[in-house]
Amino acid sequence: MDLKQKHAEYLAYAFLLAVVGVVFQQIATSFAEQGIASGGPFDNAAAYPRAVAILIVTLIALQLAVSSVARRRDNSETLSPAHLARPAAGLAILFGYVWSLNWLGYHIATPSMIAALMILGGSRRVAEILIIPVTASLLMAFAF
Amino acid sequence: MIDHLSQAVGLVLTPLSLLLTLAGVLVGLLVGVLPGLGPLMGIILLLPFAVTLDPIPAMGFLLAIFVGGSCGGSISAILLRIPGTPLAAATLFDGYPMAQKGRAADAIGIAIAASAIGGLFGGLVLIVAAPSLAAFASDFSAPEFAMLAITGLLAIAVISSSSLLKGVMAGCFGLLLATIGTDEFSTGYRFTFDNFNMLNGFHIVSIVVGLFAVSEMIIQLMGRGLTNKPNVPMVRPGFSSLFLTLRHRGNLLRSSAIGTFFGSLPGAGGVISSFTSYAVAKGFAKPDEQYGEGAEGGVVATESANNATIGGAMVPSLALGIPGDPTTAVLISVLLILGLFPGPTMFEHSPDIVAGVFVIYLLCNVALLVIGILTTPLFVWVLRVRKVNLIPIVLLMCVLGTFALQSSVFDLFVMFGFGLIGLLFRAANIPLSPIVIGVILGPLLENNMRRTLLISDNGLWIFLDRPVAAALILINIGLIGGAIWFNTRGPRT
Numbered sequence: 001m002d003l004k005q006k007h008a009e010y011l012a013y014a015f016l017l018a019v020v021g022v023v024f025q026q027i028a029t030s031f032a033e034q035g036i037a038s039g040g041p042f043d044n045a046a047a048y049p050r051a052v053a054i055l056i057v058t059l060i061a062l063q064l065a066v067s068s069v070a071r072r073r074d075n076s077e078t079l080s081p082a083h084l085a086r087p088a089a090g091l092a093i094l095f096g097y098v099w100s101l102n103w104l105g106y107h108i109a110t111p112s113m114i115a116a117l118m119i120l121g122g123s124r125r126v127a128e129i130l131i132i133p134v135t136a137s138l139l140m141a142f143a144f
Numbered sequence: 145m146i147d148h149l150s151q152a153v154g155l156v157l158t159p160l161s162l163l164l165t166l167a168g169v170l171v172g173l174l175v176g177v178l179p180g181l182g183p184l185m186g187i188i189l190l191l192p193f194a195v196t197l198d199p200i201p202a203m204g205f206l207l208a209i210f211v212g213g214s215c216g217g218s219i220s221a222i223l224l225r226i227p228g229t230p231l232a233a234a235t236l237f238d239g240y241p242m243a244q245k246g247r248a249a250d251a252i253g254i255a256i257a258a259s260a261i262g263g264l265f266g267g268l269v270l271i272v273a274a275p276s277l278a279a280f281a282s283d284f285s286a287p288e289f290a291m292l293a294i295t296g297l298l299a300i301a302v303i304s305s306s307s308l309l310k311g312v313m314a315g316c317f318g319l320l321l322a323t324i325g326t327d328e329f330s331t332g333y334r335f336t337f338d339n340f341n342m343l344n345g346f347h348i349v350s351i352v353v354g355l356f357a358v359s360e361m362i363i364q365l366m367g368r369g370l371t372n373k374p375n376v377p378m379v380r381p382g383f384s385s386l387f388l389t390l391r392h393r394g395n396l397l398r399s400s401a402i403g404t405f406f407g408s409l410p411g412a413g414g415v416i417s418s419f420t421s422y423a424v425a426k427g428f429a430k431p432d433e434q435y436g437e438g439a440e441g442g443v444v445a446t447e448s449a450n451n452a453t454i455g456g457a458m459v460p461s462l463a464l465g466i467p468g469d470p471t472t473a474v475l476i477s478v479l480l481i482l483g484l485f486p487g488p489t490m491f492e493h494s495p496d497i498v499a500g501v502f503v504i505y506l507l508c509n510v511a512l513l514v515i516g517i518l519t520t521p522l523f524v525w526v527l528r529v530r531k532v533n534l535i536p537i538v539l540l541m542c543v544l545g546t547f548a549l550q551s552s553v554f555d556l557f558v559m560f561g562f563g564l565i566g567l568l569f570r571a572a573n574i575p576l577s578p579i580v581i582g583v584i585l586g587p588l589l590e591n592n593m594r595r596t597l598l599i600s601d602n603g604l605w606i607f608l609d610r611p612v613a614a615a616l617i618l619i620n621i622g623l624i625g626g627a628i629w630f631n632t633r634g635p636r637t
Contacts, residue, residue: 008571015568016317023320026335036332041597045327045334048590049320056316063309083366090365091564094358094539098556114536121370121532128533136537144192144544 009067013060023053089120110137149271152200152499156507161201165507168208169515175209176216177523178534180364182229183213184471188352189541191474192548195481199497202482204504206475207454211508214414214451215259215516218443219523222251223376231414231450234422238435238442245438248377253385254440255447256516258396261389262448263509265400266407266455270462271502273408277463278491286595287607291616293589296466297581298623299410304575308627314574318582319589321346328587329594341554348477348583350546350555352470354562355569355576357542361535362567370532379524381517392444395425403449407456410468410581414450421449451512455505462486462498465588470580477584 027046031037036045097113104112114133123129155161175186186209194202217232222239235255242251284292297319301311324335325345336342364370389396399421406417425445426435433439457468458475465487467473476486484490484497491498546559569576600606607613 005571005573008568009573012568012572012574015565016313019317019320022335031332031334034330034332036327036330036334041594041602042329045330045332048593049323049334052316052319052323056313056320059309059313059316063307063313066307066309087362087366087567090362091560094362094543094563095560098543098553098560101556102553110540114540117365117536117539118532121365121535123371123530123532132533133536136540140540140544144548 006067013064016056016060020053020056023049086120090117093117093120106141107137110140148495148499149503151496152503155200155496155500156204156503158201160197161204161504162507164197164201164205165208165504165511166515168205169212169508169511170519172209172212172214173216173219173516173519173523174212174526176213176232177219177228177526178529179220179226179228180360180531181213181538182217182231183210184352184474185357185360185538186213187471187474188349188357189538189545191349191478192545194478195549199479199482199484200500200504202478203475203501204508206478207501207505208508208511210454210471210475211259211263211451211505211512212516214454215256215447215512216523218255218259218447219252219520220527222248222255222443223379223524223527224374231418232446233415234418234446235443237422237446238437238439241436241438242440242443247438248379249381250385250388250440251443252379252520253381253383253517254389254443256381256520257386257389257513258399258444258447259451260509260513260516261396262400262403262450262452263454263512264506265397265448266404266452266458267502267506267509268455269404269452270455270458270505274459274463274498274502275491277459278488281464282488282492284488284612285610286592286599287610287613288616290589290592290596291607291613291620292464292466293585293592295616295620295623296410296460296468297578297585297589298620300469300581301575301578302623302627303416304577306631307573308624308631310572310574311578314569314576315578315582318579318584319586320582321351321579322583322586323590328591341552346558347546347549347552347555348474348580349549350558351562351583352474352580353542353546354559354564355566355579356470357538358559358563359566359570359576361539361542362563363570364531364535367531370535371530373528373530376524376527378521381520383517385517386513388440389444392441395428395441395444396448398428399425399445399449400452403452404456406449407453407468408459409456410460410466414453417453418446418450421445451509458501458505462490462501463488467581467584470577473580473584 027037027050031046038044093113093116097109100109111133114136115129118129171186172183175181187206194206214231217228218235220226220228221232221236222243225236225240227233227236239251297315301315302308304311324342326343327334402421403417422442422445425441429435433441435442457472460466460468461472461476467476479486484494546555566576596606
């Protein structure tokens with residue numbers, strides 16, 4: 001199935017609704033236990049996030065209503081899942097790097113991450129793939 | 145202020161401040177030249193270093209990146225017809241045709257000179273306007289600041305997106321993010337999930353790096369031709385470009401004024417100002433000036449306007465603590481990290497620092513003129529770097545920069561998470577700038593809203609009783625009405 005902007009929009013709204021859900025769940029549990037879910041402006045730490053969360057839900061509802069009228073013909077660009085393979089792999093490499101930094105160590109994890117991203121981007125020059133990652137990671141270690 | 149300015153010259157003219165200003169201009173030009181980076185990215189990547197410095201050298205370094213980055217994009221626009229930053233998009237209308245006619249060196253020289261002069265104009269306006277605005281705002285109390293925060297957020301939400309609803313939605317998400325951590329009033333923990341890393345909320349740098357830098361680099365990975373090496377001719381502009389630029393004095397002054405004005409409006413920024421000043425300059429052009437075919441005036445108009453924007457944008461940021469765009473939002477967050485609170489109180493309690501920022505901003509523009517013209521060949525060479533080699537280095541800088549702030553792996557996961565959110569929101573055409581502004585303005589809005597309700601015993605009429613707050617409500621209604629009109633009836637971009 002090709003992906004259109006509307007699919008990304010639905011996913012973004014679902015994410016925001018999940019955030020709103022967490023806000024109400026926390027107000028009902030953690031806030032209530034701490035005694036900060038009600039009272040006057042000083043004690044009530046829930047009123048403001050609750051108001052913002054309600055505003056987000058309202059805005060999503062309005063946006064969906066507007067979109068349903070405006071998007072009878074959806075001419076937005078389509079993206080096949082194959083196009084997403086490279087950025088997904090890039091994200092996986094970055095996540096793997098962040099996750100492995102603690103136990104693999106900077107000097108092994110960093111050149112590996114740079115080399116992997118270069119190969120993913122299409123670089124096939126062995127000398128570049130060896131020299132740039134090592135040099136860059138050493139320079140950055142020195143700089144930071 | 146004059147006394148403080150003369151004292152500030154002494155504070156600014158230290159070897160460290162001067163060295164960092166020059167380095168900042170170089171870094172700014174570098175991030176400006178390379179398509180996909182830009183001044184915001186440069187500032188967030190070097191922010192961890194800047195926060196270890198004293199306020200004046202730190203602000204000098206970051207402002208120099210802002211100044212250099214706003215100009216650097218013109219080099220790639222002129223040579224490659226690819227603006228290094230959106231700010232330089234209008235520069236290619238006449239800059240590229242000038243290069244095609246064999247006048248690339250003149251075009252780049254004019255772009256740098258016009259940027260520096262526009263920046264100096266914006267700086268002078270900043271020096272005059274910011275203290276006056278801060279003095280006016282010194283009488284503001286909680287209701288005014290609450291309304292001001294809403295105005296700032298609404299303005300950027302309206303301008304940064306073709307959809308008002310999406311812009312406000314993003315701003316509200318930012319406001320929610322700002323509530324994470326310890327509540328200042330009740331000292332209760334909000335949305336911390338018993339995780340000590342979240343007691344102070346998410347670090348602004350993790351959020352900005354993830355939203356803008358990580359998501360941008362991942363999107364660049366999707367592009368084609370990452371291994372291509374651009375064929376760019378070597379160019380060496382000279383200082384004679386300054387005289388070429390000064391031949392367009394009227395245009396220079398008018399465009400700088402337009403840039404400064406748009407800069408001072410939250411959300412408007414450099415792109416709008418450069419396109420507007422180009423259109424105005426074209427309207428005022430002499431019959432022999434062929435705009436769109438390599439007219440010097442076109443480059444002068446766009447470049448002077450987009451750099452003058454910075455001075456304008458600094459006026460509400462310093463005087464009121466209300467940032468106009470993500471870049472000034474990050475600069476405000478740096479001041480906050482350094483223990484300063486932008487707004488009227490900063491002008492009252494730290495006038496020497498404020499004056500130092502003014503002076504160093506002027507110095508950044510002088511440095512841009514000299515460094516920019518002397519080092520252009522270096523940046524032409526940088527344009528030949530393959531993207532496939534650049535993207536991993538930028539991602540590494542994102543990781544190291546974020547980690548270096550608090551030596552926290554948790555911050556890296558936050559950065560990664562916001563990278564995903566940035567990708568999702570970009571795909572959904574939801575603007576990212578209001579999120580950052582929401583995070584910065586969130587505490588200002590909530591604290592002042594709660595203070596207002598405490599003062600008024602939970603009554604909302606206080607907003608209408610106070611003239612400035614009531615005027616801001618009218619402005620907010622106007623912003624919403626204007627955005628609705630523009631979305632339903634007005635021209636579409």
